[in-house]
Amino acid sequence: MNRLKELSFEVEKETTCLTGVVDKFEISLKDDLEKFSTLATDGERLKFLDIHNFASLIDIKEGFERKDKVLSEQYRGDGNGSFKAKKFNDALQKYNLAVRYAPFDGDVLTMALGNRSAVFFRMKMYDECIKDIERALSMGYPKALSYKLHYRKYKCFYMKKSFEKSVDCLKEFKESLKDASIDRKERDSYEKSYENDLRRCLNEKLQDEIIVEEEKQHHAAMDENLIVKTSKSRGRYIVPKTDMDIGDVLGVEKPIASVLYEEYYDTRCYGCQKKFTSLLPCRSCAKIVYCSPECEEDAWNLYHKYECEYMDFLSYSWMSRIGLLALRHNEFLPHRVFMTIRCKHLDDVCNLIVHDNERQSDVLLQFTIVAKILEEICNLSSFVPEEERDKSGQLLLNLLKICQCNSYCISEMFGNSFRESKPKDIGVALYKKASFFNHSCNPDLDIIFQGSTAFFKAIRSIKAGKEVCLDYGYVYTTDSIQLRRAALASQYYFDCECQPCSENWPTFDYQESSVPTFKCPECDAILNINELADEKFATCSACKTSQDVVKNLGQLQDSHEKYASALTRAAYGDLKSALADMIQHLKLTEKLIAPPFKDYSSCQAAVKQCFRLMANDN
Numbered sequence: 115m116n117r118l119k120e121l122s123f124e125v126e127k128e129t130t131c132l133t134g135v136v137d138k139f140e141i142s143l144k145d146d147l148e149k150f151s152t153l154a155t156d157g158e159r160l161k162f163l164d165i166h167n168f169a170s171l172i173d174i175k176e177g178f179e180r181k182d183k184v185l186s187e188q189y190r191g192d193g194n195g196s197f198k199a200k201k202f203n204d205a206l207q208k209y210n211l212a213v214r215y216a217p218f219d220g221d222v223l224t225m226a227l228g229n230r231s232a233v234f235f236r237m238k239m240y241d242e243c244i245k246d247i248e249r250a251l252s253m254g255y256p257k258a259l260s261y262k263l264h265y266r267k268y269k270c271f272y273m274k275k276s277f278e279k280s281v282d283c284l285k286e287f288k289e290s291l292k293d294a295s296i297d298r299k300e301r302d303s304y305e306k307s308y309e310n311d312l313r314r315c316l317n318e319k320l321q322d323e324i325i326v327e328e329e330k331q332h333h334a335a336m337d338e339n340l341i342v343k344t345s346k347s348r349g350r351y352i353v354p355k356t357d358m359d360i361g362d363v364l365g366v367e368k369p370i371a372s373v374l375y376e377e378y379y380d381t382r383c384y385g386c387q388k389k390f391t392s393l394l395p396c397r398s399c400a401k402i403v404y405c406s407p408e409c410e411e412d413a414w415n416l417y418h419k420y421e422c423e424y425m426d427f428l429s430y431s432w433m434s435r436i437g438l439l440a441l442r443h444n445e446f447l448p449h450r451v452f453m454t455i456r457c458k459h460l461d462d463v464c465n466l467i468v469h470d471n472e473r474q475s476d477v478l479l480q481f482t483i484v485a486k487i488l489e490e491i492c493n494l495s496s497f498v499p500e501e502e503r504d505k506s507g508q509l510l511l512n513l514l515k516i517c518q519c520n521s522y523c524i525s526e527m528f529g530n531s532f533r534e535s536k537p538k539d540i541g542v543a544l545y546k547k548a549s550f551f552n553h554s555c556n557p558d559l560d561i562i563f564q565g566s567t568a569f570f571k572a573i574r575s576i577k578a579g580k581e582v583c584l585d586y587g588y589v590y591t592t593d594s595i596q597l598r599r600a601a602l603a604s605q606y607y608f609d610c611e612c613q614p615c616s617e618n619w620p621t622f623d624y625q626e627s628s629v630p631t632f633k634c635p636e637c638d639a640i641l642n643i644n645e646l647a648d649e650k651f652a653t654c655s656a657c658k659t660s661q662d663v664v665k666n667l668g669q670l671q672d673s674h675e676k677y678a679s680a681l682t683r684a685a686y687g688d689l690k691s692a693l694a695d696m697i698q699h700l701k702l703t704e705k706l707i708a709p710p711f712k713d714y715s716s717c718q719a720a721v722k723q724c725f726r727l728m729a730n731d732n
Contacts, residue, residue: 135171135172135483135487136479136480136483138171139166139168139171139479139483140479142166142171143166146166147479149162150162150475150478150479151475156482156485156507156508156511156512157508159478159479159482159511160482160485160486160489160507160508160511162482163482163483163486168483168486169486169490172487172490174424174427174487174490174491174494175426175427176423176424177423177424177425177426177427178398178399178401178422178423178424178425178426179399179400179401179425179426180399180400181215181216181217181218181398181399181400182215182400183215183216183217183222185215186211186212186213186214186215186216186217186222186223186226187212187222189208189209189211189212189215189226190208190209190212190222190225190226190229192208193205193206193207193208193209193212193229193230193233194229196208197229197232197233197236200236202233202236202237203237205233206230206233206234206237209226209229209230209233210230210393212226212229212230213226213227213230213393213394213395214393214395214400214403215395215400216395218395218396218397218398219253219254220254221254221255221256223253224250224253224254224255224256225250225255225256227246227247227249227250227253227255228246228247228250228255228259228262228263230246230392231243231244231246231247231250231263231266232266234246234392235266235269235270238273239391240270240271240273240274241270241274242391242392243266243267243270244267244270244271245392245406246392247263247264247266247267247270248267249394249407250263251263251264257290257293258293258294258295259294259295260290260293260294261287261290261291261293261294261296261304264283264286264287264290265283265287265304265307267283267286267287268280268283268284268287268311271283272311272315277315280311280315281312281315281316284308284311284312284315287308288305288308291304291305291308339354339355339356339358339364339365340352340353340354340355340364340365340547340582341353341354341355342547342550348552348581349552350550351550351551351552351581352547352550352551352581352582353578353579353580353581353582354576354578354579354580354582355578355579356578357575357576357577357578358572358575358576358582359572359575359701360572360573360574360575360697360700360701360704360721361571361572361693361697361721361725362571362572363569363570363571363572364559364570364571364572364576364582365547365569365570366567366568366569366570367545367546367547367548367567367568367570368545368566368567368568369543369544369545369566369567369568370543370544370545370546371439371442371543371544372386372387372439372442372524372541372542372543372544372566373435373436373438373439373442373541373542373543374387374540374541375435375539375540375541375542376429378540378541379401379402379403380403382540382541382565383403383404383405383406383409383565384396384402384403384404384409384413384418385404385405385409385410385412385413386405386409386565386566386567387524387540387541387563387565387566388405388564388565390403390404390405392405393405394406394407394409394410395410396410396414396418396422397410397414398419398422398423399422399425401425401429402418402422402425416442417441417442420492420495421438421441421491421495423495424491424494424495427491428491435542436484436514436517436518436521436542437484437487437488437514439517439521439542439543439544440484440485440488440510440513440514440516440517441488441491441492441510481511481514481515481518482511484514485507485510485511485514486507488507488510488514489506489507489510492506492510493506516544517542517544518605519605519606520544520549521542521543521544522542522543522544522545522548522561522568523539523541523542523587524539524540524541524542524543524563524565524566525537525538525539525540525561525563525726526538526540526563526730527726527727527729527730531685532684532685532687532689532723532724532727533685535723535726535727537726541566543566543568545568548561548568548570548584551582551583551584552581552583552584553583553584553585553586553602553606553608553610553612554583554584554585554612554613554614555585555588555589555590555593555598555610555612555614555615556589556590556612556613556614556619556709557573557583557584557585557589558572558573558574558576558582558583558584559571559572559573559582559583559584560573560584560722560725560726561584562725562726562729563729564729569729570584571725573718573721573722573725574700574704574718575701575704583612586602586605586606587601588601588602590614590615590619590621590710591621591622591625591710591715591719592621592622593621594621595614595615595618598610598615599615614710619709619710620710622712622715622716625710625711625712625715626710626711626712627711627712627713630670630706630707630708630711630713631707631708631711632652632661632663632666632706632707632708633706633707633708634654634656634657634659634661635661635705635706636654636657636659637654637656637657637659638708639654639655639656639657640708641654641661641663642655643663646663647660649664650662650663650664650665651663666706669702669706670702670703670706670707673698673699673702673703674699674713676695676698676699677695677696677699677713677717677720679695680692680693680694680695680696680699680720681696681720684696684720684723684724689724689727689728690728692724693721693724693725693728696717696720696721696724697721699717700714700717700718700721703717
């Protein structure tokens with residue numbers, strides 16, 4: 115589920131989609147199509163398109179969902195009606211739409227944020243209420259009405275038992291009363307409330323308060339415990355400095371660039387791909403939303419201001435995925451150093467593998483066409499300086515091939531239960547060092563996503579200095595050896611020789627479930643249980659230690675009962691305690707039994723399911 119599985123040009127609408135453009139272009143080439151296969155460089159391939167007038171086949175137009183003041187005010191009015199009727203969920207949906215369609219500057223947006231803060235307060239979503247109040251005030255909420263927001267903010271912090279913050283908010287509330295458009299009687303009432311509320315806060319037995327705020331962590335590109343090595347046979351690969359246990363996080367990495375799939379634009383942040391309750395819209399269009407002002411500003415400055423006006427076209431075709439990802443890398447470059455490749459991350463990206471020699475000419479033609487279209491968008495959006503435009507297509511074409519071979523799908527669990535929840539891809543991203551992980555059909559790690567941030571969790575015990583591998587979307591428990599090898603050779607251009615492939619391990623349905631193959635816990639050598647001393651001791655042929663097989667079997671049976679109980683608890687939602695017992699059973703099985711074995715495969719899958727579901731809650 116981790117790596118991008120395939121490159122697909124299939125889209126629903128064919129009038130201006132990439133599939134139709136490719137077909138038309140190939141027909142127009144006729145006999146010249148064979149010449150394309152003889153071209154050796156990206157520059158020659160792009161020039162081939164220019165010579166054959168490819169630009170005449172595409173029509174890139176500005177198009178995006180615009181802000182609408184009247185529609186925003188209508189949604190806010192509908193939200194007010196639902197709020198008065200105490201239909202708070204309905205009111206929240208209406209206010210979200212009001213925020214989304216409101217012009218980015220002016221009272222229409224700030225009033226919508228203020229109204230939404232009220233429904234958040236009634237729903238006891240105090241953190242979201244505070245965020246909306248702070249956004250509204252910072253963006254110019256009318257001073258004559260701001261006293262209402264300051265008082266609501268005070269009540270939020272009081273309900274959170276953050277009394278020091280409550281006092282600060284009360285002081286801001288009193289100051290805002292100077293600008294309030296209220297009569298003397300109402301002003302006296304508010305000032306009396308202020309004195310009583312302030313006294314109540316100051317009389318609380320305050321200790322050092324820990325205010326629960328949104329967690330803000332700065333993750334390094336990769337945990338320092340992981341080392342990138344290089345060998346002739348393995349290429350670049352990753353090993354840990356120390357022993358790692360099941361459940362340990364070997365590294366955390368934020369992407370160099372990421373793209374959210376269009377079907378999740380309404381429910382995920384366009385910048386970091388996290389779920390949100392309180393959306394903040396793009397400053398220019400009504401199509402894109404964010405989880406915070408920080409995400410909106412970062413996305414706007416880095417890339418969205420260049421792509422915003424062309425979102426209809428980009429979303430309309432295959433380019434809304436890998437094409438946008440390549441464009442994001444292009445847009446990291448400052449104008450004046452566009453082709454000097456001095457971007458913070460671009461050197462690392464451009465050194466990743468592209469497998470040019472193994473690609474079929476028809477695939478290279480498709481990539482070249484996409485690069486040409488993206489180049490035109492860069493030119494139309496005035497991102498690329500005119501003197502550098504003749505070389506931008508080559509960089510884009512290289513980035514497209516890199517993204518296709520090295521990208522990871524951002525996945526999230528969907529469903530309401532442990533047994534039925536399934537992962538779905540919500541976006542795609544490229545990571546720096548994560549691209550150095552090699553593939554195994556029996557992986558050591560699983561990628562757990564929180565938004566686009568990737569956490570690399572151990573799903574088996576790992577020795578220091580041993581290579582750690584991920585799967586590229588294919589594993590031996592679910593995919594046949596024929597399917598795995600064919601798919602990996604087709605997309606990643608290698609013949610898989612991992613242990614499950616070399617030894618032709620069976621898929622889960624055909625694995626042994628009753629008679630395990632015991633191994634020596636000291637050296638992992640297979641034990642011969644056909645010749646037991648005293649009907650219970652087996653001597654390891656490799657390290658000569660004596661193992662009590664009967665005792666080990668009894669431990670496994672006891673552990674399996676706890677594992678079975680853990681599955682039941684997980685099904686009822688108690689993931690935390692269930693996971694602890696699952697990991698203990700997995701450790702014991704891993705220590706005593708040689709894979710493949712059905713009980714081990716089942717337990718490992720259950721551990722991964724818990725990891726992913728628990729990440730959904732963060």
